[in-house]
Amino acid sequence: MTAKSRVPFYAFVLLLIAAGIAIAVWRHLELGVPWMTGEQRPVWMIEARVDFEGLGEAAKVSLHIPQDPPGFGILTEQAASPGYGFSILDNSGSRRAEWTKRNVSGPQTLYFKAQFVPDQTRPASIPEQAPQASNEFWEEPEATAVQELIDQARERSSSPESFTRELIRLLQPDSQTQNAALLVSENNRIPMLGRILNHAGIPARTADGLRLEDARRRQHLIPFLQIYDGSQWLTFDPRTGEQGVPGNLLLWRQGSESLLDVVGGDNSEVSFSMLRQTLPALQLATMEANKNGLGVLGFYQLPIEEQSMFRMLMLLPLGALIVAFMRIIVGIRTSGTFMPVLIAIAFVQTTLLPGLIAFLSVVAIGLLLRGYLSSLNLLLVSRISALIILVIFITAGLSIVGYQMGFNTGMTITFFPMVILAWTIERMSILWEEEGAREVMIQGSGSLIVAILAFLAMDAPLSRHLTFNFPELHLVVLGLILLMGQYTGYKLSELRRFSPMKAYE
């Protein structure tokens, strides 16, 4: 292997690390999986209530429901309406909730509930076909008044947006000119604005919005004006001329479609109530992921039992990383390469101190019994097997004694991998016989230090969160481990080991 052949390797490692980070960032931005644990996000629960009077015949109620409201994502949708058939119809450009029932009479109440997540990064939906300004027909003297208003507004504007703002200002009740007063009456101001804009060649439509305030009931939709600027729909508040959708405004209806159609009913009315909820950001991300199919990339769609198993498994690479670091860079000697990781996993279940006490007592008692076993002159396999059984006895004994003494933690001893414990005892015992107690202490404490470090790394809430919710970060861990495999520099322990070389310099 020459120095050249290293380049693809480093490129590959770099690619791994970059891919891991990129996917994680993408998931964070796209799915909103939070970097930190415990992040909370507000969610608006909005309930549309439809009341009508049944006429004693078949009824069909069709309510317009939001589709891609700017600044919000839809999390859940559900209808509560006993006795009604319910479905959501998704025609191009409009979504409608439809209730049907064969025979309806008397006052009826239907509910439609949806949860909305504020999401300012969500891009405004772009119409598939650019809308055209509709032709408006005016009679005299309106035609002249409209033309004069348009001329007036055009004079003082430079773009469709500023034209719209100017027009809104001109049609303001307190600043109305004669022309405006001729056209506008109490309740046709907004449709009139739309008509004038269309006449001026700017595609315009009305939209209905809800002002979001916590715990409001019996709210009604407020009309807004939208114009098409050639690439997207822009929203204007026709009362103030303000452009844009404020953060607390949910556009329930966009376009010219009707809000509510009732066939077979009378006196229909729709009103809204709203509630601000908070959800853990993680739960939100989970729900969204499951909804849009991106959940395939995470563990969220697995059954809960498998999820909790993966929670544990996904911690292992972290332990492996710690072991690699401690052995390659620091140079701590451990008994058995990955024994510390397995012990650390057990610590995660038992918590550190009880785990440490349990581990040390099992190993100590095991070593004592092993001393007796070695005098029995047994074959290795049966000696290890006997040791496994003894280890189980010891753990059972410690659990029972611990429980009787009132320590519930005694029970958690059972999380230790028995076979690993048996082998650890065997190795330690051989090491003791051959190399003396000092080596046992060095390797034993080395293993424990690495195990504790691995435990601290694996037990941190942040690392639990990141490893499970961003499994792609393991590509980074893999990259780091591969990089460490290339480390040919001195270990920290070697700087000490070789220190007598000073004399020969």
Place this chain on the structure above:
Amino acid sequence: MSWISARRLNRLGMLNMNRRNVDYIGRYNERSSYPLVDNKLRTKLAVREYGVKTPKLLQVVRQQHEISHFREMASELDGFAIKPAKGSGGKGITVISGRDGDEFIKGSGARESSEVLERHLSNILAGLYSLAGTPDVAIVESLVQCIPSLARYSFEGVPDIRIVVFQGYPVMAMLRLATKASDGKANLHQGAIGVGLNIGTGNSLNAVQFNRPAILHPDTGLALENIRIEDWETMLEMASRCYEATGLGYMGVDLVVDAKEGPLLLELNARPGLAIQMANGCGLLPRLKHIESLKRLHFSPAERAQYAMTTFDQS
């Protein structure tokens, strides 16, 4: 606590563990050749064809039931050594130097009954000392009678000579002397003394125990300064020959000098330790790089040994 900076170590050309594993063992040692050196029995057979002598093989115990034959065989012998074929780092080697009635006298002077030795054999067969715990065979070799000129330096155990051979060139050597602390074993990390040897002459350079410089042997009290290995060139050539026998580019060759047979190969090591640098007071890296920079390697072991002697002479 005493520390040395990485830069100073670099200046001294000290080879470190990670670099040894990646740049030398990983690069020059074929995986497939490992079983040859990790199994002493196979090593013996492999090097024999290349004219490298090893201690006489007395018996191979492969099965549990063969252990009973061991007693018959042992009854006719005074001294022998029991070794696990796949043992590493001198683990599981029991040296019997004589007997007293039914009891065997170990190299350390302790007495063992034959039951203990049989248990030891069965442990070996079960793989207690082998790498990764795989089942093993036990070999029984005749006891090496070390030449007195060297044996007197060592406490109980037989002193051996470790030569690091890189691509067939002996690059560094040391003499390992057992001490009381090392329990008669010639393992440096157990407390044996390492005496650096000048590749050019076979004379001792300086000595370390537990990584600290040593002037005198702690148990025999002999000065470690002026040790001279006889027949040095032959030993280097022998070590060099092991390269042809195994194909391992970077290995440690352990030799002993028998009073009757002359230099014998004890074992080969595909992952030789780094302490040899401390015993020599100089790093391996410059020498390894020198060999790597050679345009054309010398063809015969004798030429390589000769080249190493002139190139790496420290006197």
